[in-house]
Amino acid sequence: MADSSIVTLGTTRSLLADSLVYDSRIAETTKDHVFLDMAYEDGEDMLPKVETRVVLVGEAGRNGALVKALQAIRVMEVPVVKIRQGEAGAEEKMMIKSIVNMDINTPCLMTDDVQEFGDEENTDFETVFVLTDFDSPDYSYLYKRDNRIVGPPVVLHCAAKGEPLHFSCRPLYSTTMLNLSLCFTGFRNKEEMKNLVNLVHHMGGTIRKDFSTKVTHLIAYSTHGEKYRLAVCLGTPILTPSWIHKAWERRDDMYFHAGEEEFRTEFKVPPFQDCVLSFLGFSKEEKANMEERTLKHGGSYLEVGDESCTHMVVEENSVKELPFSPSRKLFVVKQEWFWGSIQMDARAGESMYLYEKNDSPAMKKAVSLLSLTTPNSNRKRRRLRDTLAQLTKETEISPFPPPRKRPSAEHCLSTGSLLDISNTPETCKALAESSKPSRSSTPVVSKQSARWHVSKELYQTESNYVDILSTILQYFKHPLEKEGQVGGPILAQEEIKTIFGSIPDIYEVHTRIKNDLEDLLTDWLEDRSVGNIILKYSKELVKAYPPFVNFFEMSKETVVRCEKQKPRFHAFLKINQAKPECGRQTLVELLIRPVQRLPSVALLLNDIKKHTPDDNPDKITLEKAIDSLKEVMTHINEDKRKTEGQKQIFDVVYEVDGCPANLLSSHRSLVHRVETIALGDQPCDRGEHVTLFLFNDCLEIARKRHKVINTFKSPLGQTRPPPPLKHIALMPLSQIRKVLDLQDTDECVNAFALVVHPPTEQENLLFSFQLTGEETVKSAWLRTLCRHVANTICRADSEDMIQCTDPDTLQVSTKDMDSTLSKASRAIKKTSKKVTRAFSFTKTPKRVIQRAFMANSTPDEKNQRLSYENRIGSSSTLAQVCSTFWLAAGQA
Numbered sequence: 021m022a023d024s025s026i027v028t029l030g031t032t033r034s035l036l037a038d039s040l041v042y043d044s045r046i047a048e049t050t051k052d053h054v055f056l057d058m059a060y061e062d063g064e065d066m067l068p069k070v071e072t073r074v075v076l077v078g079e080a081g082r083n084g085a086l087v088k089a090l091q092a093i094r095v096m097e098v099p100v101v102k103i104r105q106g107e108a109g110a111e112e113k114m115m116i117k118s119i120v121n122m123d124i125n126t127p128c129l130m131t132d133d134v135q136e137f138g139d140e141e142n143t144d145f146e147t148v149f150v151l152t153d154f155d156s157p158d159y160s161y162l163y164k165r166d167n168r169i170v171g172p173p174v175v176l177h178c179a180a181k182g183e184p185l186h187f188s189c190r191p192l193y194s195t196t197m198l199n200l201s202l203c204f205t206g207f208r209n210k211e212e213m214k215n216l217v218n219l220v221h222h223m224g225g226t227i228r229k230d231f232s233t234k235v236t237h238l239i240a241y242s243t244h245g246e247k248y249r250l251a252v253c254l255g256t257p258i259l260t261p262s263w264i265h266k267a268w269e270r271r272d273d274m275y276f277h278a279g280e281e282e283f284r285t286e287f288k289v290p291p292f293q294d295c296v297l298s299f300l301g302f303s304k305e306e307k308a309n310m311e312e313r314t315l316k317h318g319g320s321y322l323e324v325g326d327e328s329c330t331h332m333v334v335e336e337n338s339v340k341e342l343p344f345s346p347s348r349k350l351f352v353v354k355q356e357w358f359w360g361s362i363q364m365d366a367r368a369g370e371s372m373y374l375y376e377k378n379d380s381p382a383m384k385k386a387v388s389l390l391s392l393t394t395p396n397s398n399r400k401r402r403r404l405r406d407t408l409a410q411l412t413k414e415t416e417i418s419p420f421p422p423p424r425k426r427p428s429a430e431h432c433l434s435t436g437s438l439l440d441i442s443n444t445p446e447t448c449k450a451l452a453e454s455s456k457p458s459r460s461s462t463p464v465v466s467k468q469s470a471r472w473h474v475s476k477e478l479y480q481t482e483s484n485y486v487d488i489l490s491t492i493l494q495y496f497k498h499p500l501e502k503e504g505q506v507g508g509p510i511l512a513q514e515e516i517k518t519i520f521g522s523i524p525d526i527y528e529v530h531t532r533i534k535n536d537l538e539d540l541l542t543d544w545l546e547d548r549s550v551g552n553i554i555l556k557y558s559k560e561l562v563k564a565y566p567p568f569v570n571f572f573e574m575s576k577e578t579v580v581r582c583e584k585q586k587p588r589f590h591a592f593l594k595i596n597q598a599k600p601e602c603g604r605q606t607l608v609e610l611l612i613r614p615v616q617r618l619p620s621v622a623l624l625l626n627d628i629k630k631h632t633p634d635d636n637p638d639k640i641t642l643e644k645a646i647d648s649l650k651e652v653m654t655h656i657n658e659d660k661r662k663t664e665g666q667k668q669i670f671d672v673v674y675e676v677d678g679c680p681a682n683l684l685s686s687h688r689s690l691v692h693r694v695e696t697i698a699l700g701d702q703p704c705d706r707g708e709h710v711t712l713f714l715f716n717d718c719l720e721i722a723r724k725r726h727k728v729i730n731t732f733k734s735p736l737g738q739t740r741p742p743p744p745l746k747h748i749a750l751m752p753l754s755q756i757r758k759v760l761d762l763q764d765t766d767e768c769v770n771a772f773a774l775v776v777h778p779p780t781e782q783e784n785l786l787f788s789f790q791l792t793g794e795e796t797v798k799s800a801w802l803r804t805l806c807r808h809v810a811n812t813i814c815r816a817d818s819e820d821m822i823q824c825t826d827p828d829t830l831q832v833s834t835k836d837m838d839s840t841l842s843k844a845s846r847a848i849k850k851t852s853k854k855v856t857r858a859f860s861f862t863k864t865p866k867r868v869i870q871r872a873f874m875a876n877s878t879p880d881e882k883n884q885r886l887s888y889e890n891r892i893g894s895s896s897t898l899a900q901v902c903s904t905f906w907l908a909a910g911q912a
Contacts, residue, residue: 072096072146073126074185075137077158080150081130086172089179090128090150097187098122098146121184122146134158148185150175154193154222163191171222177274190221194271197225197278201234205248206241216261219268223278236279239264242294243367252366255506263287290318291361291368298324300343301335302355310358313587317362333358334375342375356598362591365507470631472541475550478624479537486534488613489527495596496607497523510588518578519611521571525564526614529557550628551641554621558648561618562655569615569656576608618656622649672713676722677743680750689716692804694796696789698723699771699832703748703787710789711745714805717812719756721748721787751776753812757784759802760825768827768834770798788832 074096080086100118131137137147149169151159162169170186171193178185186192202225207213216239217227228235231247238251238258251258266287267278278284297314298321299307310333311321322329325344331351334342346352357373497520500511511519536553568575582589597606629642668690673679692714698704704723713720722745758775762768773788791798802822810818827833 070098070122070144070146071125072098072122072148073129074124074148074150075129075131075134076150077134078132078156079152080172081132083152083172086150086175087128089176092179093175093185094124095121096124096146096148096185099187099189119187124185134161154191159191171271173272173274180274186224188221188224192224193222194274195224196267196271196273196276197223199236200225200279201228201236202226202239203228203231203235203237203247204239205231205245208241212261216264219264223267223271225278237263237284240289243289243291244294248367249369252364252368252506255504257284258289258366259284259287260289288365291364291366292317292319293367295319295331295367296326296329297321297331297333297358298326298329299333299335300324301337301339310355313362316587331357331370336375339375356595359591359594363507363510363588363595365588469546471546471628472544474624474627474631475537475544476541478550478621478628479534479541481620481624482530482534482537485613485617486527486530488610489523489530491601492520492523492607492610493527495599495601496520496610499596500592507588510586510592511582515578515582518571519575519582519607521568521575522564523568523611523614525560526568529560529564530617533557547636547638549638549641551625551638551643551645554625554645555641555648558645558652561649561652565614565618565652566656572611572615575611579608579611618649618653622646622653625649669715672720675743676713676720676745676747677725678747679720679722680747683715683718683720683750687716688718690714691716691808692801694791694801695793696791697834699773699788699790699834700786702785709792710748712789714808716808717753719751719753721751722746723748751778753809755779756805756809759806759809759822760830761798761802761822762788762825762827762830762832765827766835768832771827771832771834772798772802773825773830773832786830788830790834 098120169191173194177195231250240258270276314321336354351370352375353373360368500516625646632639694712696710698708698710709724711722725746760773762771771790776785806818806821
């Protein structure tokens with residue numbers, strides 16, 4: 021049967037029998053598909069010609085900006101409709117084939133009576149009505165008659181973008197939700213949902229009944245349902261209905277789009293919305309923490325057993341039996357569900373986290389074996405031992421063996437450092453008699469040498485250490501770096517890099533060391549060298565360890581700070597730290613293992629050396645290996661001290677406003693800091709609180725700021741407090757000629773002075789101070805200062821630089837420093853200095869005038885003008901001086 025259809029241009033909504041036809045089909049039609057000729061498909065020669073026009077209704081016609089924008093639009097979009105005629109008595113089937121761009125013949129008509137244009141059924145016109153109010157009677161009249169309606173923001177948007185006037189099969193007020201596809205779930209009030217759907221359509225969005233990958237946003241009233249689960253899995257934003265209402269309030273802003281991430285973030289559906297939680301088996305502190313986070317993430321909580329509860333969160337490690345039989349409506353879940361929901365920022369599926377009793381078949385079998393009445397049976401004992409070993413997972417394969425303090429732990433390789441080997445839990449012996457390398461079985465002889473046993477212990481601890489590093493990478497670093505995380509990235513890349521540093525490099529080196537030790541033990545011979553394995557990787561250890569050890573404190577601080585400030589990271593740690601692979605240790609406790617590992621290895625090598633005969637070639641090699649580890653640890657300690665020193669200098673720069681940039685130097689280190697009060701007029705006013713920063717080659721002098729202005733904000737957005745100190749001078753220690761220890765008298769207490777000779781001065785200057793901090797001992801401070809001055813000027817007699825002096829001979833006194841009169845005197849000095857500075861700028865024009873007068877004058881003119889200037893300088897105001905200058909310049 022031949023296809024009987026008509027192709028025409030149309031605008032009315034009735035052309036679409038189902039409103040979802042446009043949402044599911046036309047929204048996917050590209051606007052580049054402009055109709056040219058449809059004869060190849062439908063048999064028609066050409067489309068009928070229509071006249072296009074735009075009508076401004078009421079207030080829209082009196083909006084000058086709107087009229088001007090409309091005049092700039094030359095083209096509008098017009099739908100091409102195909103009407104397929106069915107059999108006699110059947111309804112016609114209609115659908116939009118494409119969208120055509122057509123010139124606007126009549127760009128601007130204005131009316132206050134919509135019936136003048138909107139009541140016509142003339143197919144010769146394609147009319148677009150512009151209304152400012154979609155709640156007015158004019159709107160209702162046009163909408164009922166299937167007229168094409170747009171709002172002012174659509175016109176302004178198209179004019180600004182240079183686009184054709186948009187087509188929509190429904191009234192389109194703005195483009196606030198253009199290209200957004202929404203799906204609804206959890207709504208029970210049909211009128212509310214109908215209102216939301218209309219608002220979405222008015223803002224250019226589309227609605228889909230079923231959830232799919234083409235849905236950009238899910239509007240959810242609750243966290244239940246299949247659509248919610250699919251949205252969580254696909255990472256689709258799940259928002260509350262308030263998002264639509266708030267977007268409608270901003271509909272007149274043509275530069276605003278509801279899909280902006282910053283805007284929609286505040287409308288995310290919290291993970292525990294409509295959930296009532298109870299908690300079983302947790303400590304008081306942990307329960308209070310979880311209840312607080314429940315409220316923060318949109319839920320509520322009640323006591324265990326309340327019938328209103330929807331979920332009961334159980335601490336599976338402490339709860340053996342539930343206090344009651346839960347109803348079918350109550351989800352009994354493990355705590356991982358709770359923290360996983362916070363980490364994803366969405367409610368996790370309960371089926372994966374349901375709580376189950378520890379009554380597995382293996383456990384029942386173990387209990388039955390323990391109750392055997394024939395304990396003397398070797399076969400039954402062996403079966404019992406094998407079963408228990410299977411249940412407890414032999415310690416040899418666990419990365420967290422119980423710590424054991426070695427007898428040689430008291431012989432430390434280094435003291436007072438972060439690498440102190442007296443605190444190393446790795447020096448343990450985890451069932452050495454029964455453990456075996458994993459690649460192949462080590463031949464078991466009746467009795468192995470002590471050298472073999474200690475070498476085996478080295479392998480065991482190395483294997484455990486590699487497992488720990490693997491756990492850090494597998495359960496913490498890699499998941500944090502994973503792209504496409506539900507809810508977005510948990511941490512920024514800079515924070516991840518700061519926390520984990522060079523852990524991957526350390527893991528790679530020790531994995532190779534472990535493999536070499538395994539090969540060594542597999543084919544064990546007494547003369548095989550253990551030391552060569554360590555020497556082989558000593559250079560790689562030097563490269564891998566310092567970057568991590570030096571910044572370990574920063575790494576630890578970053579973990580603590582992020583856990584406090586970022587709930588998702590806190591939940592992430594809760595989930596992963598509870599896993600058996602982590603041995604119930606925190607991330608910080610795991611990260612400290614690399615700091616402790618090298619001293620532990622050195623101790624084990626020392627034990628192997630003790631059990632190695634003198635004629636064994638490995639004896640010398642072991643000594644070299646131990647020395648190489650000492651060098652690595654020394655290098656780490658020195659590098660760490662340098663890093664800490666550089667950090668201290670940066671802290672000084674941030675603390676002192678106006679601190680010279682040349683203070684930052686690779687050879688410079690901070691030695692000491694003292695708080696003082698100035699006793700003379702140099703280098704600042706008497707009574708000023710002065711801080712002295714002693715470096716190995718210079719002295720930074722800074723005073724307390726009188727006013728604290730704004731705060732400093734770093735590029736990462738962290739606000740730094742304003743500098744509390746103001747720079748006065750940065751003085752090389754070579755300028756200090758003498759250090760004076762002022763004797764304590766009734767008039768002067770705890771004071772000292774420096775005799776200084778700056779290169780810009782012809783005479784020596786006296787800087788006198790009083791120490792204020794009780795923790796600073798004056799004699800120790802002066803000796804430290806003199807020692808570094810002597811080192812700077814290459815003198816061996818540093819003690820001779822200190823000279824005890826009577827303060828009266830220098831007219832130095834600490835009396836009445838905090839009296840009201842003294843404070844008033846300092847205030848007067850500051851005011852007089854400000855006045856002096858205020859008037860000092862009047863001298864500049866006078867000097868300029870002199871130069872200007874002398875530039876192009878004869879000797880007689882110069883004498884006359886000098887006489888005239890002297891009179892001006894003694895009696896004239898600044899205004900008179902300036903006017904004379906401009907008069908003279910004009911004459912010149």
